[in-house]
Amino acid sequence: MSVNERPKIGILSDSPLQRHMLQHAISSCGLEIAISCDPVRFESAQESELESIGCWILELENEEEFPDLIDSLLDSTEAGVLFGLGKAPERQSDEYPRWERRLFSKLRDEIGTLELLDSEASLDQLDSETDQQKGPLPLPSILSNAIQSNTSGNGVADHIWILAASLGGPAAVKEFLDQLPAGLPVSFIYAQHIDANFSSVLSKVLARHSSFELKQAQEGDTLANGQVLMVPVEREMVLDEQGKIQFKDTAWPGPYGPSIDQVMLNVANHYGAKCNVMVFSGMGNDGAIAAPLLKAYGCKIWVQSADSCANSSMPDSVEATGCSSFIGSPTQLAANLIRTIEQETILSGSGKRSAPGH
Incomplete structure (x- = not known):
């Protein structure tokens, strides 16, 4: 409309x-x-x-x-x-x-639907913007060595991040994903307020320069490194005891689909502190209710900076809860994610080194 x-x-x-x-x-x-x-x-x-x-x-x-x-x-x-x-x-x-x-x-x-959602025309425009591609940031050697030494080959996600976005989100999330190097041990769950008819178009647009595999979440999927699973708009998505994706027969609660608050709660209910959140451009305040609960779990909550948003209402609302620990542009968020995973790899001993006191 x-x-x-x-x-x-x-x-x-x-x-x-x-x-x-x-x-x-x-x-x-x-x-x-x-x-x-x-x-x-x-x-x-x-x-x-x-x-x-x-x-x-x-x-x-x-x-x-x-x-x-x-x-x-x-x-x-x-x-x-x-x-x-x-x-x-x-x-x-x-x-x-x-x-x-x-x-x-x-x-x-x-x-009916409230939000002025990103339209098919805006996605087409985003898809046609081929110049000024920055390319991915480098993968730190400590992560490269850790990946090579992992012989299990099970691909189970080491780090899980929810990417929450609304109006202006596709461009911000695309910029973020385009900066991430191949091999980064992280899995994303992408919750975007958008018309369900545009979901497949959006996944193709985002995948064009990304090192990550983008796919619509399917029943029975598990979170794996190197993937971006797109949350469905029409039905609520939950995780069972084994961490496999299941769908309810009911719509998401609240005025928007998917409900970002509910996505956060459903994922954190299974993964606890292993679940983290980045809140990108968007209208409204979706995510602000669940943020304090996830912070209590020990989850990281980062938000896109207002000056880099098409609309900063949603990240501003989450920031106002006092739960966010990092604010930055999509590129800065990508760089900080790489740095954070590198530091956690060192502390865990996966990088063949340990930090004092750990």
């Missing part, structure tokens, strides 16, 4: 603060606000101002002062009307992500 086809939103509240909070939340998921006003202003609004509105959000702090407002609104429009959402909490509070999710879920039920 193009941005011109998306219904506009009307906000009606007697509280300037609530109007501001609603405007911020709705704008973060790519929707346009046609009018935001108090009940007095609404009564004098021109029909031309209201005809483009596809959904109204009504939030009153003093309902007794406007006893006929809901009936008047319902009688004057064929658009959907959402009310009873509750007062928006402060954005820094633990309750804000839950309130925002409740708002997004009700909006999704009323008008």
Whole structure:
């Protein structure tokens, strides 16, 4: 759906603060606000101002002062009307992500998919950009030696990272993956908010310059080094006791598919501290609820820097939880991942060396 086809939103509240909070939340998921006003202003609004509105959000702090407002609104429009959402909490509070999710879920039920997703045209443009390819960063010798000395050949993942992304994510994730050298002992689970019809196109685009194998996650898959498994959009993905991928018959919870919060929880539930997360460009706050829980597990949480994002709402929301330990551009994230795996290899003794005190 193009941005011109998306219904506009009307906000009606007697509280300037609530109007501001609603405007911020709705704008973060790519929707346009046609009018935001108090009940007095609404009564004098021109029909031309209201005809483009596809959904109204009504939030009153003093309902007794406007006893006929809901009936008047319902009688004057064929658009959907959402009310009873509750007062928006402060954005820094633990309750804000839950309130925002409740708002997004009700909006999704009323008008369909919320987010201005990366379109097929944007993926085609990304696929056609063949110049200025930086090429992969070098594989440290300590990792190369460790890989050569591993004779088991089972390919089981040594390091597991969830790549979480939304609007602007494909370009950022592609830049990140293109920097990684072949042989790096890591497995990725890629959770991207995107229309399900574009998933196969996206995997082809990302694989074009990457040393990693990109594939759609399949029932029974296990996480292996050198792979990027793309999380399905339609059905929730979980891991069984053996670490094999299974799919539920139900959709992902929440307004987006896949739910990044739920991906994080499902993977960490099996892998614990071995599961780590990078949050790339995107709208909304998906990932902010699960981040503190994963930090408690001992997982690493890194975020893309705001100045390198097409939209920084999602990484900013995760950063605001205080759970992230590294911030950088996609290239800086790639370099830091290589450096981190190198250091962990040394500490584990796989690199034929050990660090003092370990």
